[in-house]
Amino acid sequence: MSTHLSERTEGGVTGSTPFIDEAEDRSIGTVDERLEAADERFYYANPWKLIMWRFRRHRLAMISLVVLALLYLGAVFAEFISPYTATWRAEGFQMMPPTKIHVFHEGSLHRPFVYALEKTLDQETFKYVFTEDTSTPYPILFFTQGVEYKMWGQWPMSIHLFGTGEDAPAIMLFGSDELGRDIFSRTIYGSRISLSIGLFGVLISFMIGIAIGGISGYFGGTTDEVIQRMIDVIISIPLIPFWMALSAALPRTWTSTQTFLAITLILAAVTWTGLARVVRGKLLALREEDYALAAQVAGASKARIIFRHLMPGFTSHLIVSVTLAIPVAILGETALSFLGLGIQPPAVSWGVLLKDAQDLVAVAQQPWRLIPAIFVIGTVLLFNFVGDGLRDAADPYSA
């Protein structure tokens, strides 16, 4: 977007009167001759375009959005992107530190490669130490054959984005756990549950929130009062104890899909209240507007007034609320799984990975076990940044 246009955006936005004047001019067909092409683009743009323009100016939010998209893409193609599967074990390479990637071999530049690791027992501390055998470099191969897997649980495949090929030492970017499983692969696989649980949970709470908030806001009166008091009650229940009690109710015998769905519902059972409040507040404010009255006088049905006339007025606010609700659900899943009440192994989620790293002694000796935490914190931060950017962009007609 050109700087010229962004200046105009500021100008048109702070002095809101010229904007309205212009719109009126247009309706009677006398567009100001002095308007330049860029101005025209601004004045004719629909609200969504304005929101998009403003959002793009928010550099941090834009970058965050791109990184989030990459993370979700990684979750979708987890089998292909991770060099191993979530359950594959490197025999004899338990608790291995992250593999170092080198580019210099014997003083000369080489394509990225890894060295084989040798495990020896330190006679003094009785701990296993890994030392690199620098005699042969094993280049990192792309689109290489590796551990077999079923793509999306359907098609047997064995091609991976990267790997070291057969008869070469394993490449474990985030090290391995006490069973010799690759933490990088597990993190990528885990993102599937962790990232989608936030999305689905919020989707469900979004639907409940819109329905209940809509009813409350549109009908008002006693209905509103009753629903609002109910929401007050639900908000006052501390989230984690409530989630703990609910998820303790899940039978241990359930399959991971059943548990996943149940946890999603549990997360949604509480988070809808915030959305319902936003919807109600906006509806209450908007239904007093002249155009709502005009629609009513013109004979529009209640549903039409709500969905056609009132909803567009706060859809952008809803998107912001949803963006900010997703990280709450992600943190909820992590906390529950960490306590052993959420996703159960062998299913992998970031919470499950962190539960593996629960032992303080393990963390002290194998700090790489905490790497999945970076993903949790990062994802939550990214969603917050995007939400903040959207919030600023949500109301394109304000300063």
Add this chain to the structure above:
Amino acid sequence: MLVYIIRRLLMLIPILLLVSFIAFFVIELPPGDWVTTYVSQLRASGIELSSQEAQRLSQLYGLDQPSYIRYFKWIEGIVLRGDFGWSFQWGKPVGEVIAERLPITLTISLLALVFSWLVAIPIGIYSATHQYSLVDYLATFIGFIGLATPGFLLAMILAWAANQYFGFSALGLYSTEFLDKPWSMAKAIDMLKHLILPLIIIGMASAGSTIRVLRGNLLDELKKQYVVTARAKGLSEMQLLFKYPVRLALNPVFSTIGWLLPAIFAGEVLISIVLSVPSIGPLLLRSTLAQDMYLTGSIVLILSALTIVGSLISDIYLAWADPRIRYGGLSK
């Protein structure tokens, strides 16, 4: 004002009833009850209980009755006798079990709230008056990290760091050498040391949101006409700031206590589990796993009730501070 308070107090009754209903519903959800859990535990240790025996146990604890009767009995006991039921797991009345640990939870939670204000209010005011300064960016950044980092993770990392760099074991409430000693100055200091970590971790999370709320509100207030007027009249910046905009901007901070308290209690529960502080948290985790239903239900109920009372206090404060709310409440 008095009418407002009375009105709010009366409204507490249906709300508390509804909360008790939800709490009971939650503990009723798991398939099976404490007796089935107990029987399977015994079986795991090699003791087989006959079904008659199990039935007798169910009868003894009243678990064979339909749930609505048990609900009414539970509520009746709480309201009339202050009796929260029987904890199967501890073999003691629930009230006694909770009374041992609730003070610790309350102390930690309230101190964490105060701590978060002590940190957040000055930082919030500073970053609003010095928008886009280094401190502002730093505060926003720390606030975001506080929001994004799961408390239990922070607890793990900090506990490890304290042990690694200060040789201080942050787990529990006292060091091992004080465990069975009577109260003394040294023991009190030792306890305070152990409290610091949970306080910082729980306080950080709520401080993050308080900073953001306060900063946003104060920025809005500072743009208003009356600030310009006051400045034009020659009021010094400090006087101007604390006399009007700060007071107004603080209102939403106190009025959202009702939302902050559940977060603080939830944080306390999780972090106590990680740091093995003998408060409500580990108790709740064990009781949910063992289906010790009255204990679980009572904990959820008591924590919720405390939150509701907390938000009531903040509402009353708000009505006292802001007449518009008081009159709005009356005219209904």
